[in-house]
Amino acid sequence: MVNFNHAPFLVIWEVTQACDLACVHCRASAAPHRDPGELTTGEGFGLLEDVRLFGDPLMVFTGGDPLKRDDLFVLLRRSVELGLRTTVTPSATPLLTEGAIERIKGCGVARMALSLDGPDAESHDGFRRVRGSFDRTLFGLQYARRIGLDTQVNTTVTRRNLTRLGEIADRVADSGAKLWSVFFLVATGRAQADDDLTAEEYERVFEFLYETSKAAPFDIKTTEAQHYRRYVAQRRKAEGNGRARAEASDVIRRQAGINDGKGFVFISHRGEIFPSGFLPVCAGNVRTGGLGDTYRTAPLFRMLRSSDSLEGKCGECNYRNLCGGSRSRAYALTGNYMASDPRCVYQPAC
Numbered sequence: 001m002v003n004f005n006h007a008p009f010l011v012i013w014e015v016t017q018a019c020d021l022a023c024v025h026c027r028a029s030a031a032p033h034r035d036p037g038e039l040t041t042g043e044g045f046g047l048l049e050d051v052r053l054f055g056d057p058l059m060v061f062t063g064g065d066p067l068k069r070d071d072l073f074v075l076l077r078r079s080v081e082l083g084l085r086t087t088v089t090p091s092a093t094p095l096l097t098e099g100a101i102e103r104i105k106g107c108g109v110a111r112m113a114l115s116l117d118g119p120d121a122e123s124h125d126g127f128r129r130v131r132g133s134f135d136r137t138l139f140g141l142q143y144a145r146r147i148g149l150d151t152q153v154n155t156t157v158t159r160r161n162l163t164r165l166g167e168i169a170d171r172v173a174d175s176g177a178k179l180w181s182v183f184f185l186v187a188t189g190r191a192q193a194d195d196d197l198t199a200e201e202y203e204r205v206f207e208f209l210y211e212t213s214k215a216a217p218f219d220i221k222t223t224e225a226q227h228y229r230r231y232v233a234q235r236r237k238a239e240g241n242g243r244a245r246a247e248a249s250d251v252i253r254r255q256a257g258i259n260d261g262k263g264f265v266f267i268s269h270r271g272e273i274f275p276s277g278f279l280p281v282c283a284g285n286v287r288t289g290g291l292g293d294t295y296r297t298a299p300l301f302r303m304l305r306s307s308d309s310l311e312g313k314c315g316e317c318n319y320r321n322l323c324g325g326s327r328s329r330a331y332a333l334t335g336n337y338m339a340s341d342p343r344c345v346y347q348p349a350c
């Protein structure tokens with residue numbers, strides 16, 4: 001398992017909180033207008049140079065809607081020039097035009113990610129609270145495919161779409177996306193704990209994802225469901241060697257051990273450094289201190305990387321290094337980011 005003490009695997013920069021959608025589960029509680037306190041273009045360049053000092057992490061430009069920034073393409077191009085594998089997650093609004101997608105591709109971005117939270121306009125637009133978002137998402141995926149820009153689809157699993165994941169997976173397959181990135185709800189921002197699944201329902205979704213992963217033409221990864229790795233490890237053990245095991249293990253191998261603040265760092269639009277966009281405990285600011293120093297030495301990050309500091313059943317669990325539970329969910333639901341993930345059914349042997 002990779003040691004993430006010195007550098008993250010993934011850096012997420014929320015370039016703006018501005019967005020013309022109003023999604024019911026928005027982590028960023030996004031609003032239509034840009035915050036004047038956003039990092040400037042020059043500060044963004046400095047941030048990207050700091051990220052490059054980590055080595056070769058994945059660099060994700062997120063929002064809000066990154067397309068709300070006039071200098072987005074300048075920043076994307078700089079990221080690519082620095083040698084960072086760069087992904088952008090625009091919102092599906094009228095700003096996502098053919099021209100915008102062509103410019104994203106022209107910057108050398110490796111992949112564009114779009115969100116799809118329902119298999120049809122009624123369900124997806126109901127989530128996004130703006131009519132036309134579903135059609136715009138399908139347009140964006142189709143146009144990117146036509147011009148040769150790789151895509152991924154992001155879906156947040158909640159009580160609203162729990163029974164429709166199969167239909168969404170079919171849409172992902174039809175789109176030609178390379179990756180289905182499945183987010184599990186953390187009750188922060190506008191997200192409500194009532195929309196979250198029970199621990200038993202998480203387990204049933206894991207079964208669905210695992211079975212889907214065996215034949216799907218796209219990879220599947222989970223966010224804030226670290227215990228999917230425990231589920232897959234259990235299934236692999238039960239199934240023994242074989243093709244299905246090899247395919248599933250590749251996904252797990254890439255994500256093994258990654259958690260909030262451990263292989264993962266989030267920079268807010270104002271430059272604040274967080275272990276995750278879903279864990280609102282700030283460890284510093286790129287305006288006043290080095291990103292690398294904060295990631296490596298801030299007590300918050302060091303604590304989060306210490307699986308020996310986990311509490312409750314996560315602390316006793318034989319899967320704690322592979323999984324460790326969602327630190328963000330533990331914080332959102334208990335106020336203690338080292339507590340057990342309340343949405344895990346697994347009971348470690350004492």
Ligand code: SF4
Nearest residue numbers: 314317323324325344
């Ligand atoms: S008890 Fe905690 S560490 Fe163990 S599988 Fe569940 S969430 Fe992961």
